Amino acid sequence: MDIYLPIAEVSVNAPLLVALGALVGFISGLFGIGGGFLMTPVLVFLGIPPAVAVASMANHVAASSMSSVISYSRRRAVDFRMGGVLAGGGVVGAIVGVEIFRWLRLLGQADLAVALSYLLFLGVIGGLMLWESLQAILRRRRGEPPPPRRDRRPPWLYGLPLKMRFPSSRLFISVIPPILLGAFVGVLSAIMGVGGGFVLVPAMIYILRMPANVVVGTSLFQIIVTTALTGVLQAGRNQTVDIVLATLLLAGGVLGAQFGARASSRFRAEELRAVLALIVLVVGLRMGLGLFVRPDEPFVLMSGMGG
Amino acid sequence: MIPVAPPPLVATPPAVSAALTETNVQVNSGFRGARIVLYGAVFDPLSRPSDVVVIVRGPEQPVRIARKTRVLGLWVNSRPVVFRGAPGFYIAASTRPLDEIARFSELRRLGAGVDHLAINAPDEQRIETRYGIRDMVVSRLGADYFDWRRAVVRLKEKGGLYAVDEAGVRFVDKGLFRAEIALPAEAPIGEYHARIVLFQGGRPVSEKLRTLTVAKVGVERGLYLWAHERPWSYGLAAMAFALGAGWAASRAFRRD
Numbered sequence: 001m002d003i004y005l006p007i008a009e010v011s012v013n014a015p016l017l018v019a020l021g022a023l024v025g026f027i028s029g030l031f032g033i034g035g036g037f038l039m040t041p042v043l044v045f046l047g048i049p050p051a052v053a054v055a056s057m058a059n060h061v062a063a064s065s066m067s068s069v070i071s072y073s074r075r076r077a078v079d080f081r082m083g084g085v086l087a088g089g090g091v092v093g094a095i096v097g098v099e100i101f102r103w104l105r106l107l108g109q110a111d112l113a114v115a116l117s118y119l120l121f122l123g124v125i126g127g128l129m130l131w132e133s134l135q136a137i138l139r140r141r142r143g144e145p146p147p148p149r150r151d152r153r154p155p156w157l158y159g160l161p162l163k164m165r166f167p168s169s170r171l172f173i174s175v176i177p178p179i180l181l182g183a184f185v186g187v188l189s190a191i192m193g194v195g196g197g198f199v200l201v202p203a204m205i206y207i208l209r210m211p212a213n214v215v216v217g218t219s220l221f222q223i224i225v226t227t228a229l230t231g232v233l234q235a236g237r238n239q240t241v242d243i244v245l246a247t248l249l250l251a252g253g254v255l256g257a258q259f260g261a262r263a264s265s266r267f268r269a270e271e272l273r274a275v276l277a278l279i280v281l282v283v284g285l286r287m288g289l290g291l292f293v294r295p296d297e298p299f300v301l302m303s304g305m306g307g
Numbered sequence: 308m309i310p311v312a313p314p315p316l317v318a319t320p321p322a323v324s325a326a327l328t329e330t331n332v333q334v335n336s337g338f339r340g341a342r343i344v345l346y347g348a349v350f351d352p353l354s355r356p357s358d359v360v361v362i363v364r365g366p367e368q369p370v371r372i373a374r375k376t377r378v379l380g381l382w383v384n385s386r387p388v389v390f391r392g393a394p395g396f397y398i399a400a401s402t403r404p405l406d407e408i409a410r411f412s413e414l415r416r417l418g419a420g421v422d423h424l425a426i427n428a429p430d431e432q433r434i435e436t437r438y439g440i441r442d443m444v445v446s447r448l449g450a451d452y453f454d455w456r457r458a459v460v461r462l463k464e465k466g467g468l469y470a471v472d473e474a475g476v477r478f479v480d481k482g483l484f485r486a487e488i489a490l491p492a493e494a495p496i497g498e499y500h501a502r503i504v505l506f507q508g509g510r511p512v513s514e515k516l517r518t519l520t521v522a523k524v525g526v527e528r529g530l531y532l533w534a535h536e537r538p539w540s541y542g543l544a545a546m547a548f549a550l551g552a553g554w555a556a557s558r559a560f561r562r563d
Contacts, residue, residue: 004338004492006527007534011339011492059549066553110374178548228546235542238532244336244547250549269510291381299458301466302371302387 007242014248017048021252025064028253029260030267031276034061034195034223037122038279039249041287048245050114051105054193055240056249058231061195063250064257065220065227071261072217078213079168080189083221085175088199093186098233099136101190116286117192122284123218125198130277136270167211169218178208182295186226193225198280270307321351323359323513332490332521343488343519347503350482357407358401358506359476360419361486363519365396365468366497369458370426390459393426395495396468400475400486409509417504417511421460421469428455465492470508496521 020042027151028035036057045051072078104110139145160174181203185196200219202208210218235241264272325347332341349357370393373384394525401408416421433454463469468491476486488501498518504511523531534541 002339002492003336004334004527006523006530009493009496034371059545062546063549063556064554066550067556070554070557108371108384112381112383117395203494224550228550231546232539232542235534235545236539239538241534241542241545243530243534243541243548246545247552250552254553257557259558285453291383293382295375295382297462298375299455299462300375301459301462302373 001271003244003248005048005052005245007240008048008056008245010049011048012046012048012245017245017248018252019248021060023252024249024257025253026258026260026263027256027279028064028255029068029262030264031260031272033201033276034065034220034227035199035253036061036189036194037192037198037283039117040193041118041283041290043245044057048242049240050110051238051240052242052245054101054114054191054213055231055234055238056242056246056264057193058189058227058234059241059243059246060253061066061189062224062227062231063246064149064253065195065223067254067257068261069217069220069224072220075217076168077214079210080218080221082169082171082178082208082210082214083168083218085164085178086185086218086222089179089182089184089223090186090189090222091229093132093183094230094233095186096229097190098237100187102238104191105302111300112291113191115291117188118284119288119291120284121188121192121199122280123288125202126277126279126281126284129202129273130281133270133274133277134262136227137274168214169208171210173208181207182222182226185222186230189223189226190230192299195227197223203272240254265272309380310471314422319350319352319486321349321353321355321357321505321507321512323499323503323515324350325361325503325515325517327501327517328518330517332519333524334525338370338492338527340492340494341490341521343490345488345501345503345517347484347486347515348482349484349505351507354481359486360399360401360405360417360504360506361476361488362412362417362419362500362504363396363400363488363499364394365423365495365499365521366394367391368393368395370463372455372459372462374455374458388428388455389430390426390428390456393424393459394465395497395504396470396478396490396499397421397424397463397484398470398475398488399501400472400488402474402476402478402484404473405471408506408553409462410509413511417502419504421464421471424460426459427458428452466493468493490521494521497521538546547560 001014002011004011022036024039040053044050062126069298104113151172162175163172165172185200188194188196197219201215204215204219231241318499325345329342343363370390371387373387375382376385399420405414412422418425460469476484478484499521501519503515507512
């Protein structure tokens with residue numbers, strides 16, 4: 001059952017893509033992340049031009065985040081005000097990111113930027129998360145109590161101007177850190193074809209000190225706004241969104257996400273985090289490996305004329 | 308018995324004729340590539356030994372290519388180089404290996420064989436006076452120029468877009484030949500030209516041109532045109548559809 005993708009201009013196996021969408025959707029629902037960081041490399045591996053894979057992923061991520069954010073908002077686990085501030089930064093970041101990606105493609109350095117950002121961000125975040133979750137697992141095995149949470153309020157978070165009250169998160173902080181964080185994630189979403197949940201979730205917990213129960217829902221809300229804009233911008237500026245590809249992926253993705261969200265209650269949080277950290281780390285290292293190994297073929301064709 | 312003299316030979320020049328079994332390749336959602344069969348005939352009253360070369364070229368597509376170089380321990384792409392004159396699809400099928408059929412200069416003139424494709428990188432060239440010779444074409448790629456050019460062909464061959472088939476044309480009967488051209492699913496959309504050349508004694512003596520169109524049809528065509536002619540409305544609709552699907556799935560799975 002092969003199907004021809006009108007924008008990517010390649011023929012792919014449709015059931016395989018639906019299954020891939022379902023698998024990534026399951027992982028996404030299980031861990032509360034978008035899953036773009038897993039899907040984009042696999043699509044490129046399957047022979048889809050990277051520019052099309054990155055752009056079409058925005059639609060897929062928006063759809064699966066939409067599917068889960070509604071259930072989070074029913075549980076009042078979304079801080080819409082914080083999400084709005086993050087998304088405000090995300091909008092600026094996405095616009096800048098799409099232009100940066102265009103410019104990198106013209107220079108022929110899009111591959112390098114994608115590989116480096118995967119190696120850097122996934123490597124660091126995966127490594128930190130793995131370390132933290134393994135310690136949590138070991139402590140529980142030994143029966144030690146969890147370390148007291150340092151609840152000192154960092155002065156830079158509270159000293160900055162433009163303070164705003166976020167009742168759902170029980171915070172009264174400056175809007176500058178969330179806007180900067182949102183903008184950073186917006187740039188990543190355009191360059192890496194990811195939603196950015198893997199950056200946003202830890203940053204909201206450790207930097208903004210938001211309560212854990214609203215973090216995932218708020219991150220998903222911000223991801224919807226940012227990826228919706230990225231998807232439209234990529235289609236309008238670069239004509240690289242393949243609606244057939246996105247549809248195949250999200251058909252599996254939205255179903256997988258629902259099953260993943262249900263399965264997540266069966267596992268301990270720190271064990272889930274450890275598995276996710278391993279996946280993140282392996283993907284990051286795999287993508288970055290190519291930068292260090294002497295290539296068999298020293299030449300590469302660049303798709304399109306950079307337009 | 309008086310030997311009967313053979314009838315006087317009319318000096319009709321040898322000629323070749325050919326037809327494609329399909330002149331329109333339709334790219335729809337089930338497109339997985341196509342096989343185009345070409346039949347042709349050689350008309351030669353003298354039945355001199357003949358060779359046939361079929362060259363199929365797709366629409367021209369400039370090629371951007373970069374070389375991986377090591378910078379600070381990392382393998383990164385060099386500045387991309389643009390090669391012009393490269394067809395998006397190319398196959399040279401013949402009855403025998405091309406270098407047995409004709410000499411280098413004839414093959415070069417016809418562009419027969421991947422080594423004879425007229426591709427170059429004009430943006431890298433400049434004209435200067437060297438050793439007192441005016442109007443020398445110098446490539447900024449220097450001595451590596453041929454490595455770059457060979458890499459273009461090699462990568463296109465790997466993608467199934469360039470090929471040389473030394474036994475791709477077969478004589479199925481006296482004067483009647485057949486060639487089969489495999490178009491991969493990645494073959495570009497556009498107009499293809501098939502050039503059928505008859506060689507005798509190392510010289511091209513007759514040739515025919517045939518055209519083949521590869522076009523998207525139906526839904527594929529509609530989506531492609533929409534995405535390229537009204538990209539903003541396409542992007543908005545695609546995103547609205549994605550968000551709607553996400554919403555619908557959450558409704559369908561609602562547990563209350």
